[in-house]
Amino acid sequence: MEIHEYLDKYRKGYIKKNGEYDKLEYYSFEKDFINHINDNKFSLIKKSRQIHATTLLANYVSWLLIFNDKINIGYVSPNRASNTHFLNLVNESIRNFNFNITPRVNNTREIRLNNDSTIFAMSDNINDLCGKSLNILIFDEATSALDSHAEQ
Numbered sequence: 450m451e452i453h454e455y456l457d458k459y460r461k462g463y464i465k466k467n468g469e470y471d472k473l474e475y476y477s478f479e480k481d482f483i484n485h486i487n488d489n490k491f492s493l494i495k496k497s498r499q500i501h502a503t504t505l506l507a508n509y510v511s512w513l514l515i516f517n518d519k520i521n522i523g524y525v526s527p528n529r530a531s532n533t534h535f536l537n538l539v540n541e542s543i544r545n546f547n548f549n550i551t552p553r554v555n556n557t558r559e560i561r562l563n564n565d566s567t568i569f570a571m572s573d574n575i576n577d578l579c580g581k582s583l584n585i586l587i588f589d590e591a592t593s594a595l596d597s598h599a600e601q
Contacts, residue, residue: 452487453480455512459545460505479505503589507538513585514539514566515546523578523586524570531589532570536560539568 457475482505510522526532540560543552553561558577561567571577578586 450512450516452483452509452512455516455546456483456505456508459511459542460508461541461545473504483509503535504538506587506589507535508542510568510585510587511539511542511546514560514562514568515543515564517564517566517584519565520584521566521582522568523581523583524568524589525575525578525587526570526572526589529572532558532572535589536568536570 453475456479460473460475461471482502486509510524513520513522524532524535526535536558540552543560543562553563558570559567569578569581569583
């Protein structure tokens with residue numbers, strides 16, 4: 450399944466109604482955002498807080514995990530709460546797809562699928578990602594947190 454078709458059908462966000470995740474509209478600027486990430490080996494994106502970029506990125510990651518065998522993705526954020534939120538979004542997106550894919554949440558830092566694709570989420574020690582063969586590394590508001598540790 451192509452990425453835009455997947456996001457148009459299965460993209461859900463964190464705005465809850467009646468205990469369910471809601472389907473989010475998939476806008477043209479978001480399609481441009483995904484095209485840029487998909488088409489470029491390195492992407493640096495400066496984003497505003499309220500454009501659902503984290504939700505969009507979590508849904509993109511879920512697509513990568515579902516449709517690619519043995520892909521490893523690293524996610525770095527400034528705190529454990531951000532990691533948990535991101536992993537919950539990825540997990541929910543995978544479960545919404547409902548196509549014989551079983552996410553196994555081994556702990557609060559990792560989701561592994563039965564196709565051997567995995568996302569690792571780290572906040573307190575980026576060195577934990579060393580030695581893992583990552584296909585993609587995502588920094589979500591983490592560089593400033595890492596810089597402050599390096600300065601000390």
